[in-house]
Amino acid sequence: MKKRILITGGAGFLGSHLCDRLLEQGHEVIVADNLFTGRKSNIAHHLGNPNFEFIRHDVTDPIRLEVDQIYNLACPASPPHYQYNAIKTIKTSVMGAINVLGLAKRTKARVFQASTSEIYGDPEVHPQPESYWGNVNTIGVRSCYDEGKRVAETLFFDYHRQNGVDIRVVRIFNTYGPRMLPNDGRVVSNFIVQALRGEDITIYGDGKQTRSFCYVDDLIAGFMKLMETDNFTGPVNIGNPGEFTMLELAEQVLKKVGSKSKLVFRALPSDDPKQRKPDITLAKTRLGWEPKVPLSDGLDKTIAYFAKLLDCPYPQS
Template sequence: MFERRVLVTGGSGFLGSHLCDRLVARGDDVICADNLFTGRKRNIAHLLDKPNFEFTRHDVTFPLYVEVDQIYNLACPASPVHYQHDPVQTTKTSVHGAINMLGLAKRLKARIFQASTSEVYGDPDVHPQPEEYWGRVNPIGIRSCYDEGKRCAETLFFDYHRQHKLDIRVARIFNTYGPRMHPNDGRVVSNFIVQALKGQDITLYGDGQQTRSFCYVDDLIEAFIRFMEKDGVTGPINIGNPNEFTMLELADAVLDLTGSKSKKIHRPLPSDDPKQRQPDITKAQAEFGWEPKVQLREGLTRTIAYFDGLLKEGDPLIVGR
């Protein structure tokens, strides 16, 4: 018998596939549910012949009837390019998806993890962002479908916890990068790397002085598992790397590591784009002894190798850019 049965929604996506890897490797019986809007079958292809892994094509806006002990709810497009493609569906995925997964957890008395986001803080006027900060979010902007959808999902999780005594975990994820990022997700790390590898101009928005904090995917998944295994802690808890970099610094690091001759160009800053992002991870350190270990240049080197491999094999998502 396998140790436990675990459902991962969004399991063939960037984060979900890495989580499935860890859970399968430790012996859990894993059900990966994904509608493949942004997830890719290639991300989980190496798991399909494992006896303790099962893939089901499913959209979380519809109920799912399975028997599991734990649920990781990661289903939702997480980059502006993808979540703004169909903003109504994005909000449905966050809200209806949360309702459906919480209902499943309630019936099964299962522990449930919500992949929330640093976007709940909006364009913050508190820096770095602690969990107690309520945020500064535009409720009617072009990013609101994601920001407010995730905020509403957190509300639902805590109301299910208070009203039905549900065993919840809410993690607020800050910028994460690594192999299996979607080549066309429009995120800054994948954008810069693909542009550099193809010799295209590196696109910076605004003056390039806005900052982000980049967490390597392996560090993030370690935090997920530690948080889920910790009894009596609901969160919300920030998970991210507190080391802060400007977009110009990131672009220079990518150019250096790829040896690219790409030029840096500037474009207007998108609407509601946060100027700063940096997590306060004091709670993650105190509650389950976690802090990131992979430094930016090391993580970028691994990520560059992944995208270089996609280019060499002629992956249509990257070649056609």
């Protein structure tokens, strides 16, 4: 059944991929984005589609629309971008949540919150299940993002309990793929861009800290499965449980690019988690979802995207 769907942050990395998939299914899609980290180029191919509309809008301001579903993806998600204006970041998470929840309450729309594995902080439980409450510094340089997302989850569940709003909450683990920004400061894009340019690969700490990397197509499939599932609010972890050290990731990227870049080590940033891996048992049992794209295949697609974007030669993988 055709739905009218709002995506806040829809011109961003994840939002634009979600937009593609929803339009493919024949839905009417409205993208609201202030273009702080989103890019018009990510959605330009839809501008002539009668089922697509773009509104330049900041989610910290209320918006009045008639919609059936809302995906709230608006918030800078990489440390350099969310730390650039920490107060704005926390406003985006908190006021943005209040505004989309108010819209959902009025229109009786199902509303989706893109939460994050950062709500687990530097975890003392590994891997992280949804039942884990986290180990988060409330006053650190990352707190504007971590705590903003935690408060947003609280607001979603309070609106659900108090006003009967139909909510869905996903906790996103590290995701990568085409349309990432080359300067977004995330490890996959950092390593690929540095390798393609022949620059030194920057490793923070000893490189033994771990992350789990989910290819964007798998993540978006998880989003849509949750939105299509009745009687399940989440929160639910969506991510790839394959766990890699930063050194392992750097070695894979260097080998695929054929780069002579050297590894250089820098001090670990404040509050940087030592390990991160989702327990996806709940996603498997309640949504029938698990990731399908191996890291090697996803890296090939992402490297090819950046090589074209940066006009860098990309030798054989």
